[in-house]
Structures are given as structure tokens and as C-alpha cells.
Amino acid sequence: MKAGRAFLLAAVVAAAVGAGAPAWALTETEVSESLICYACPGEPLSIDRCSCGDQMRAVIRRMLAEGKDKDEILAYFTAQFGEEILTIPPKRGFNLVAYAGPFVGLAFGAVVAVLVVRRWSAAGARGGSKETDRAELPVDDAVRRRIERELSNLDAEE
Amino acid sequence: MVTLGTLSQGAALVFTLASMVLLLVGLMRNDLRWIRAGKRGLVAVAAFATLASIALAWLFLSDSFQVEYVASYSDRALPVFYKLTAFWAGQKGSLLFWAWVLAGFSALVVYNNRREPDSKVTAYVYLVLAGTLAFFLFLLTVVTNPFEVLGFTPPDGQGLNPMLQNPGMVFHPPTLFLGYIGFTVPFAYAVAAMVTGTTDAAWIRKTRAWNVLSWIFLTVGIILGGQWAYVELGWGGYWAWDPVENASFIPWLTSTAFIHTAIIQERRGIMRVWNMVLILLTFVLCIFGTYLVRSGVLQSVHDFGATGLGGYFLVFLGITLLGGLYLIAESYDEFRTPGTLESYLSRESTFLFNNVILLALAFATLFGTVFPLISEAVVGNKVTVGQPFFNQVNTPLFLVLLGITGVCPLIGWRKASPANLRKNFLRPAVGALVVGAVLVAAGIRQPYAWLAFTLAAFVAGTIVQEFVVAVAARSRLTGEASWNAALRLLWRLRRRYGGHLVHLGLVLIVVGIAGSSAYKLETQATLSRGESVEIGRYRLEYENFRIYDKFNRTVYAATLGVFAGDDRLGALDAERRYYINAKNPTTEVALRTTLREDLYVTMPGLARNGDITVKVAVNPLLVWIWIGGGLMVVGGVLAVIPARRKGRAS
Numbered sequence: 145m146k147a148g149r150a151f152l153l154a155a156v157v158a159a160a161v162g163a164g165a166p167a168w169a170l171t172e173t174e175v176s177e178s179l180i181c182y183a184c185p186g187e188p189l190s191i192d193r194c195s196c197g198d199q200m201r202a203v204i205r206r207m208l209a210e211g212k213d214k215d216e217i218l219a220y221f222t223a224q225f226g227e228e229i230l231t232i233p234p235k236r237g238f239n240l241v242a243y244a245g246p247f248v249g250l251a252f253g254a255v256v257a258v259l260v261v262r263r264w265s266a267a268g269a270r271g272g273s274k275e276t277d278r279a280e281l282p283v284d285d286a287v288r289r290r291i292e293r294e295l296s297n298l299d300a301e302e
Numbered sequence: 303m304v305t306l307g308t309l310s311q312g313a314a315l316v317f318t319l320a321s322m323v324l325l326l327v328g329l330m331r332n333d334l335r336w337i338r339a340g341k342r343g344l345v346a347v348a349a350f351a352t353l354a355s356i357a358l359a360w361l362f363l364s365d366s367f368q369v370e371y372v373a374s375y376s377d378r379a380l381p382v383f384y385k386l387t388a389f390w391a392g393q394k395g396s397l398l399f400w401a402w403v404l405a406g407f408s409a410l411v412v413y414n415n416r417r418e419p420d421s422k423v424t425a426y427v428y429l430v431l432a433g434t435l436a437f438f439l440f441l442l443t444v445v446t447n448p449f450e451v452l453g454f455t456p457p458d459g460q461g462l463n464p465m466l467q468n469p470g471m472v473f474h475p476p477t478l479f480l481g482y483i484g485f486t487v488p489f490a491y492a493v494a495a496m497v498t499g500t501t502d503a504a505w506i507r508k509t510r511a512w513n514v515l516s517w518i519f520l521t522v523g524i525i526l527g528g529q530w531a532y533v534e535l536g537w538g539g540y541w542a543w544d545p546v547e548n549a550s551f552i553p554w555l556t557s558t559a560f561i562h563t564a565i566i567q568e569r570r571g572i573m574r575v576w577n578m579v580l581i582l583l584t585f586v587l588c589i590f591g592t593y594l595v596r597s598g599v600l601q602s603v604h605d606f607g608a609t610g611l612g613g614y615f616l617v618f619l620g621i622t623l624l625g626g627l628y629l630i631a632e633s634y635d636e637f638r639t640p641g642t643l644e645s646y647l648s649r650e651s652t653f654l655f656n657n658v659i660l661l662a663l664a665f666a667t668l669f670g671t672v673f674p675l676i677s678e679a680v681v682g683n684k685v686t687v688g689q690p691f692f693n694q695v696n697t698p699l700f701l702v703l704l705g706i707t708g709v710c711p712l713i714g715w716r717k718a719s720p721a722n723l724r725k726n727f728l729r730p731a732v733g734a735l736v737v738g739a740v741l742v743a744a745g746i747r748q749p750y751a752w753l754a755f756t757l758a759a760f761v762a763g764t765i766v767q768e769f770v771v772a773v774a775a776r777s778r779l780t781g782e783a784s785w786n787a788a789l790r791l792l793w794r795l796r797r798r799y800g801g802h803l804v805h806l807g808l809v810l811i812v813v814g815i816a817g818s819s820a821y822k823l824e825t826q827a828t829l830s831r832g833e834s835v836e837i838g839r840y841r842l843e844y845e846n847f848r849i850y851d852k853f854n855r856t857v858y859a860a861t862l863g864v865f866a867g868d869d870r871l872g873a874l875d876a877e878r879r880y881y882i883n884a885k886n887p888t889t890e891v892a893l894r895t896t897l898r899e900d901l902y903v904t905m906p907g908l909a910r911n912g913d914i915t916v917k918v919a920v921n922p923l924l925v926w927i928w929i930g931g932g933l934m935v936v937g938g939v940l941a942v943i944p945a946r947r948k949g950r951a952s
Contacts, residue, residue, distance in 0.1 A: 231688025
């Protein structure tokens with residue numbers, strides 16, 4: 145089967161070249177996205193264009209040139225201005241609620257959806273007719289054309 | 303004109319209140335004459351709101367700086383086009399625009415119902431529309447009057463913020479407003495359906511065009527906002543997860559969920575309660591977004607500040623939410639339909655899971671947006687939740703949503719057979735895996751970007767395969783040429799293929815986002831004339847510098863020659879603009895866009911000796927975000943064009 149062979153080929157190529165991702169240079173923007181301008185509350189440094197922001201950006205560029213990584217640069221600014229300077233809440237204490245909340249919400253929604261689908265499926269099984277795989281039924285060309293025509297009409301009326 | 307505007311605005315409020323009274327009396331007495339009178343009152347409101355809007359526009363065009371709002375957002379040097387659009391540059395004009403459009407929409411609803419007999423249902427629809435109108439007209443008349451005059455006439459106005467003098471910004475707010483306001487109509491029909499116990503899908507069918515058009519406007523507004531941020535603000539991005547941006551994105555997500563489950567109610571008659579919840583949520587979130595923007599409780603780069611309207615919006619929000627929830631609870635049994643599904647593997651169940659993901663995204667975005675308030679209330683510390691947080695939390699959810707986008711439209715209704723699954727998904731899945739392998743071979747190893755491209759290939763594969771198979775079938779049946787069959791199929795099944803185009807647009811947006819965020823290159827350099835800076839495959843040489851006046855600004859422009867190897871590809875002008883009446887200069891982006899990548903140049907620094915500091919970025923695939931957005935809109939428009947009425951007896 146062609147599709148199966150293509151899948152195998154894809155898997156082999158992926159396995160062969162999968163190792164060793166190239167390192168991408170850290171940019172000023174990547175760091176400044178995680179910081180707020182100390183003079184403009186609420187304004188991410190990556191967007192801010194004020195002179196105080198320029199000072200911060202100059203420090204970031206200097207530290208990048210010195211070979212500092214993102215964590216080191218953020219630690220420097222946190223030591224200077226406190227955690228309020230960060231655009232991302234540190235993952236500890238009450239802040240964990242921010243990280244967990246959306247996924248708890250997702251899990252709750254998924255559980256509700258699964259329960260609903262199960263309940264409706266059970267109701268369908270009790271009340272529904274015996275299922276036959278209609279795609280397997282023999283259909284002659286005339287019937288096929290009629291089905292296609294009627295489905296087209298149905299879709300057009302949607 | 304000030305008197306005309308003030309009187310028209312006041313008259314609009316009076317007629318709105320009168321309409322509400324007439325409609326209420328008509329409903330209580332069960333007397334259609336009162337209802338008809340109330341309905342006509344709404345048309346009068348539209349006329350008065352139009353007069354008030356014309357008056358404000360005229361005051362802008364005639365430089366009537368004795369009006370506080372005009373003096374705050376315009377000046378004599380402002381080009382006429384921007385004078386007109388300064389109408390919605392501030393809060394007061396935005397609210398008048400909101401009231402005017404809502405009044406117009408209400409009159410349109412009355413017009414659309416002209417051939418139908420008046421009933422309790424339509425009376426409740428008009429009542430909800432009038433109630434919402436009354437809120438906005440009350441704010442305009444009593445709290446924040448755009449026609450308020452100063453005690454003197456200043457010689458000139460303060461001018462329009464230079465960053466708002468951009469075509470994208472001109473259309474971004476009104477299109478967003480049109481989206482927000484449009485959802486009032488389906489909400490009104492939903493309330494009417496609940497109150498009157500109309501348990502079928504009639505209200506869904508009746509409001510389908512309103513839903514889709516409002517969604518289209520919201521989409522256009524969001525895309526234009528992103529495009530404006532990209533070309534005007536000069537920070538190189540298009541979306542910052544700012545509270546105001548999130549305020550538009552959250553109802554977009556819930557309305558997208560609603561559009562999907564509305565299809566299920568139309569086709570299968572199930573999910574009635576859920577659809578009520580979704581339209582209530584969408585409407586409430588539109589108002590909540592406005593509350594966030596206008597109350598000043600959250601800091602935003604949009605800088606609306608505390609406007610004193612937050613309390614009013616909060617009250618309106620509370621009434622709407624509690625009223626809506628009460629109606630849903632009250633009519634729960636009436637609306638509850640014993641849902642039946644024949645299989646877990648069916649379009650109905652995948653739509654349900656698509657809803658879960660869309661709502662999880664909406665919840666995550668809302669939760670992150672208001673978390674500073676929650677943390678302040680609980681631990682007394684207002685933490686900042688910015689872009690990296692939203693990227694971290696929302697990206698995995700988006701990727702799941704993208705995957706479901708490929709599955710939903712092609713899985714069978716009721717029960718997907720193994721043959722259905724094999725036929726629709728085997729080739730796209732294999733194709734996507736091949737694409738994934740090729741991407742790895744090409745060096746695309748960033749996990750999220752790789753997954754996004756691979757899933758995008760899968761979704762695009764399902765859409766293209768379905769279309770090609772359908773075109774071939776039509777061509778075989780009718781004998782039409784393939785291109786002719788394709789066009790006729792697109793037109794004839796425009797609702798279906800409109801939806802597919804929207805999904806294809808989403809795929810392109812994902813490709814653009816993944817490419818431009820994972821593989822962006824960036825550098826900054828200070829150049830003297832003749833010096834160059836290199837980035838990726840480009841070399842930019844500082845060639846020339848000019849100073850000139852244009853309209854209401856003085857422009858300092860540096861010309862940079864763009865080279866790839868020895869080939870000169872063209873030149874870019876990076877500008878700093880000094881506007882009359884503006885305190886600070888603005889940076890104008892120089893952009894070279896190709897389908898492959900954007901070369902993005904700004905000039906943040908300019909020295910007295912003529913040296914310039916340029917910030918240069920290469921944003922791969924970014925243009926596909928705008929192309930995808932355009933495709934989404936085209937697909938939405940195609941899907942909303944009504945089917946031709948024809949005899950169905952045959």
C-alpha cells in the first residue's frame with residue numbers, strides 16, 4: 145500500500161535526521177519580551193519605546209555581548225527592580241494558580257464533554273436503530289447520482 | 303451643530319425609553335398595536351442617532367474646537383480623512399459610534415421582519431435591543447457627552463495621536479465595534495427564544511447571518527489591529543497579549559465555538575441550552591472587554607486609563623449576566639433535549655471537543671488577563687502576566703485546536719465508519735508525516751514550530767483532498783471541465799467551502815505565526831553613511847538621508863540599499879516623523895515583504911552627525927498571517943451569502 149510505504153519512509157527519514165537541533169542566537173527581543181519598562185508600568189519592554197526602556201535595552205545588549213543567557217539577564221533585572229519587572233509570574237506560591245488554572249479548566253471541560261458524549265451515546269444505543277455501515281451497501285450508479293444530487297441540494301440549503 | 307447633536311442624542315434616548323415602555327405594555331396587554339408603536343420607535347431612534355453622528359462628524363470637519371471632544375482629538379493641520387476618523391479616536395465618540403451602529407442594526411432587524419407578523423418573540427427581541435441602546439444612550443447623554451462645550455474656543459486642537467494616523471487604525475476600531483455590536487442581535491433573539499419558550503432552531507437560523515457577519519467583523523478588526531501594530535508601532539510584533547487585545551480575542555473564541563455548535567442545533571436539534579450559554583457568554587464578554595478597557599483596572603499599552611465608566615459597565619454586565627443565567631435556568635427543562643449520539647466518533651462529538659478547546663483557550667486568556675486582579679485581591683501583589691505566559695499556556699491548546707480543525711469538517715455525522723475515516727484521513731495523515739520528516743531534514747527542529755507546520759500540513763491536506771475529490775466527482779457527473787466544476791462547486795456549496803476556506807486561512811495564520819516567532823532574526827547597528835549591516839541573506843547599506851515636510855509632519859528619512867549577495871534588491875526608507883502637536887517623534891517602519899519573509903527596519907536612533915541606529919529583523923513567513931486572515935474573511939463572506947430560494951417540491 146502506497147500510503148503505508150510513504151509513512152515508513154517518513155519515519156525513517158525523521159529518525160535519521162532527528163538528532164541535534166541547531167542553536168539559535170538569543171536576541172534582545174526574546175529577553176525584552178520577559179521584562180517590563182521600569183518607567184512605564186504594564187508596558188512590555190519589547191513594545192516600549194521610551195528613553196528609560198532604551199537604558200534597559202542597552203543593558204540587555206551589553207549582557208548578551210558578554211555571553212550571558214536569558215535567565216542570568218532576568219535575574220539581574222529582578223535583583224534591581226523586584227519580580228514586578230517580569231512579564232511572566234515566577235512559578236511558585238499563588239502564581240502557580242495562574243499556570244494550573246487554564247489546564248484545570250480544560251480538564252474539567254474535557255471530563256464534562258466525555259460524560260455528555262457517553263450519556264448521549266448510551267441514549268443513542270438504546271433508542272437508535274441497528275447500525276449498518278452504509279458505506280458498505282451496494283449502490284448502483286443511478287442511486288449514487290441521486291444521493292450526490294440530493295446531498296448537494298442539502299448542502300446548498302445549509 | 304452642537305445643539306442639533308445634543309438634542310438628537312437626547313431625543314434618541316427618549317424614544318428608546320418610550321419604545322421600551324410601549325413594548326412592555328404591549329407584551330403585558332398582549333396588544334400588538336403597542337408592540338408596533340414600540341417597533342416604530344426604534345426606527346426613530348436610528349434616525350436621531352444618525353443625526354447626532356452627522357453633527358459630531360461635521361464638528362470635526364469644521365474644526366469646532368469649542369467642543370471639548372473635537373479639541374482633544376483633532377487640529378487644523380490634520381488631513382480631512384483623519385479628521386473624519388477622529389470621530390472614534392476617543393471614548394465619547396466611540397460610544398456614540400456604538401449607539402449609532404446599534405440603532406442602525408435595530409432598525410435593520412425591524413426592516414428584516416417587515417413581512418412577518420409581529421409576535422411576542424419579535425417584541426422581546428426589540429425590547430432587548432432597546433434596553434442595550436438605552437444603556438449606551440444614557441452614558442452619552444448623562445455621563446460622557448461628546449457635545450460638551452468648553453467655556454472658550456481654543457485657537458487649535460490638541461491633534462490626533464500620530465500613531466492613530468494610519469489607515470489600519472482608521473478601520474480597526476470600527477470593525478471591532480461592528481463585531482461587538484452585531485452580537486447584540488443574536489443575543490436578543492436568544493433571550494426572546496428563552497422567554498417565549500421557542501425551543502426549535504428558528505432563532506439560530508434567523509440569526510445565522512448576524513452571527514457570521516459579526517464574527518467576520520471581529521476577525522477583520524483583530525487582523526487589522528495586528529497589522530497596524532506591526533507596521534506602526536515598530537517593535538516588530540503583531541500581537542502582545544495586551545488586556546485590550548485579549549478583550550477582543552476572548553469573544554472571538556466563544557463566538558467561533560457558538561458558530562460551530564449552532565450548526566449542530568440546526569442539523570440535529572441538540573445542544574440548545576449550550577448554544578444559549580455560548581451566545582450569552584459572547585455578548586457578556588463583548589461588554590466585559592469594554593469594561594476592562596474603560597475601567598482602567600488593568601494597565602494596557604492602549605492606555606485608555608481610568609475613564610469613570612467602569613462602574614456603569616459593571617452594573618450593565620451584572621444585570622445581563624445574571625438575567626441571562628436566570629433565563630437559562632428557568633427554561634432549562636423546556637430547552638433540554640434528550641441528546642442522542644450513535645458514536646464517539648462522529649462530527650457531533652468532535653464539535654463538542656472543539657468547543658472544549660475553544661472555551662479552554664477563552665478561559666486561559668481571560669484568566670491570565672484578570673490574574674493580576676486576582677493575585678492583588680488574594681496576596682496583595684498585582685503580578686504582571688504578559689506575552690511569555692500566554693504563549694506558554696495557549697500554544698499547546700492552539701495546536702490541539704488546529705488538529706481538531708482538520709478532523710471536524712470531514713468526519714461523518716452521527717457515526718463515522720472505518721471506511722469514512724480511512725477515506726478522509728489516511729492520505730492527509732501520511733502526507734503530514736512526510737512533510738514533518740522533510741521539515742526535520744531541512745533543520746526545522748523547534749518542537750512547537752515543527753508540530754505547527756506538520757499539523758498545518760495535515761489540515762490543509764484534508765481540505766485539499768476533500769475539494770479535489772468533490773471536483774472530480776462533479777466533473778465526472780456533469781462532464782464539466784475541472785476548473786468550471788471547482789468554481790461551480792465553490793459557489794453551489796458555498797456554506798461548506800466557505801467554512802473550509804476559513805479553516806485554510808487559519809492554517810496559513812498558524813504557518814505565519816510559527817515561522818515568524820520561531821525563526822526570527824534580529825540585529826541592531828549604528829551606521830555612518832556608506833556603512834552596512836548584515837542579517838540573514840541580506841546586507842543593508844546606509845546610502846542617503848533626507849529631511850522634508852509632508853502634511854502635518856516633518857520627516858527624517860534614511861535610505862538603505864538592500865542587497866542579497868551582489869544583487870541590489872531595492873531600497874528602504876526608515877523614517878522618524880515629527881508631528882505638529884506631538885511631544886515625541888514616531889518611528890516609521892520600512893518593510894520589504896515577500897512570500898518567504900519580511901525585512902523589517904526601524905530607526906530608533908538619529909545622531910547630529912548624521913549617523914543612524916537601525917534595528918533590522920527578518921520575519922520568516924509573516925505575510926501569511928495577513929493572507930490567512932484575508933482568506934478567513936473571504937471564506938466567511940462566501941459562507942454567509944444566502945442560498946437562492948427555489949421550489950423544493952421537486
